[in-house]
Amino acid sequence: MSYCVSQVVIAMVGIMLTYRSTRARFAVAGLAFIGLAAAGCSSSSSSSSSSSAPSTSASSAASSPAASASASSAPTGSGAVDVLYAGSLVNLITKQVGPAFQAASGYSVTGAGAGSTALVTDIKGKVYKGDVFISASPTATKTLIGSANGGWVSWYVSFASSNLVLGYNPKSKFAAAIKSEPWYKAITAPGLKLGFTDPATDPKGKLVAEALSGTAKSKDLPALTTIENDKGDVFPEETLVARLQAGQLDAAFFYTIEATPVSIPTVPLTGEDLKATYTISTLKGAPNEPGAEAFAAYLLGPSGQAVLKQDGFDLISPPKVTGSGVPATVQSAL
Numbered sequence: 001m002s003y004c005v006s007q008v009v010i011a012m013v014g015i016m017l018t019y020r021s022t023r024a025r026f027a028v029a030g031l032a033f034i035g036l037a038a039a040g041c042s043s044s045s046s047s048s049s050s051s052s053a054p055s056t057s058a059s060s061a062a063s064s065p066a067a068s069a070s071a072s073s074a075p076t077g078s079g080a081v082d083v084l085y086a087g088s089l090v091n092l093i094t095k096q097v098g099p100a101f102q103a104a105s106g107y108s109v110t111g112a113g114a115g116s117t118a119l120v121t122d123i124k125g126k127v128y129k130g131d132v133f134i135s136a137s138p139t140a141t142k143t144l145i146g147s148a149n150g151g152w153v154s155w156y157v158s159f160a161s162s163n164l165v166l167g168y169n170p171k172s173k174f175a176a177a178i179k180s181e182p183w184y185k186a187i188t189a190p191g192l193k194l195g196f197t198d199p200a201t202d203p204k205g206k207l208v209a210e211a212l213s214g215t216a217k218s219k220d221l222p223a224l225t226t227i228e229n230d231k232g233d234v235f236p237e238e239t240l241v242a243r244l245q246a247g248q249l250d251a252a253f254f255y256t257i258e259a260t261p262v263s264i265p266t267v268p269l270t271g272e273d274l275k276a277t278y279t280i281s282t283l284k285g286a287p288n289e290p291g292a293e294a295f296a297a298y299l300l301g302p303s304g305q306a307v308l309k310q311d312g313f314d315l316i317s318p319p320k321v322t323g324s325g326v327p328a329t330v331q332s333a334l
Contacts, residue, residue: 074104074298075329081291083111084119084128084283086136087197087237088162088204088255088276091262093134096307101298107291113238115202116140123152123283130283131292134299136255136276137203138322144281145323155323156281157334159300160313162255164207164274165266172250175265183267184215187251188223195244195252197237204237207274208253215271260312278313282327293329301333 081101085093090113098109112119112128116135120143122128133153135141144152166187168178178186187194197205209228216224227233235243240252241262255276259266280299282292298304300319308315319334326334 074101074301074303075290075294076106077288077290077294078106079288079291080108080110081132081288081295082128082130083109083132083134083295084123084130085111085113085132085134086116086119086276086278087113087202088136088258089113089134089278090238091241091258092307092311096261096311097299097304100303100307101295104303105291105294105298107288107294109295115197115205115237117203118201120144121201124150129285129287131286131288132295133281133283135203135279138277138279140203141279141281142322144283150284152284153281153323154284154325155321156279157296157300157326157330158277158279158316158320158322160257160308160315161275161277162257162313163268164204164211164272164276165254165256165259165268166251167244167254167259167264167266168251169244169247169249170265171247174250178251178267179265183269184219184221184224184271186267187227188221193248193250194227194233195235195240195249196233197240197253198234202237203276204253204255205234207276211253211269211272211274218271257311257313275314277316279322282330290329293327296327296330297333300330 083093083098093109093111093113098111101107102109112122112130114122116137117140119128119133119135120140123130123133123144133141133144135156138156138158141153141156143149145154145156166178166183168175172178174186174189174192177189186192196208199205199209212224212228216222216228235252240249240254241258241264243249244252244264245262254264254266256266258264280296282289282296286292299308305315321334
């Protein structure tokens with residue numbers, strides 16, 4: 001497995017990061033990455049993809065809203081909680097809620113980030129035996145409910161949403177045009193390097209395809225259809241932020257909550273109103289069921305809600321419960 005060692009330099013203390021296919025695996029162990037420099041790693045089907053990595057310490061996370069809102073209220077315990085999360089949440093889980101939950105509860109946090117649809121496939125295929133599933137699409141989560149789907153989920157809570165936007169590198173030579181022109185015109189500029197996710201594995205990719213195809217028809221812009229079908233623009237969700245920041249991309253489609261915490265400038269997708277809706281649930285056969293329930297309660301409680309609001313999530317209030325059998329620990333946070 002190649003890690004583009006000559007192009008990506010990672011300094012880390014106390015956090016381990018391994019890669020399995022395009023999934024980013026992480027383990028929070030008390031301190032976070034202290035440096036990340038990325039440049040020019042190309043993507044190929046035979047190589048592993050770089051992911052956005054934690055860059056703040058657990059001590060700084062502990063002083064954030066996620067930790068300051070009554071850490072003593074978090075259920076405590078021990079052992080690892082394995083969180084399978086939408087790739088758009090890599091910053092939230094690895095830098096913010098994960099370290100803060102660990103500091104407040106005593107549980108450690110491990111996990112994998114990828115497209116929600118891909119994670120559903122992995123859960124059903126028993127590639128991962130996780131404790132918690134956080135999806136960017138209720139539609140994806142629903143496919144884990146019921147005996148015909150393996151009964152992996154019996155309930156889920158929809159807790160927040162985030163708009164789809166176009167983010168851009170402010171140092172790109174196309175930055176001025178992206179800021180001033182309609183988004184659908186700016187991305188057709190010759191030579192512009194664009195990134196989005198795979199519609200087959202990620203709900204965001206489906207939304208991007210919807211935006212491109214719908215605008216291509218309404219504006220009579222066949223160039224957008226060409227972009228939609230260009231597989232060279234497709235990247236794993238959990239790597240898009242790092243690729244844009246490293247200058248590998250001029251622009252990419254993000255949710256607002258991916259761009260806001262890392263100060264990526266964005267423009268709205270004028271004419272479109274597309275968004276992610278985030279859900280959380282525990283998984284059948286969770287190896288650490290008490291830890292899974294504690295993590296869900298933490299994210300849905302005051303501490304988690306504080307950091308979600310800080311990052312620009314549109315909170316669903318009250319959170320919406322679908323299904324039955326919500327554990328008392330989680331119910332108490334709603």
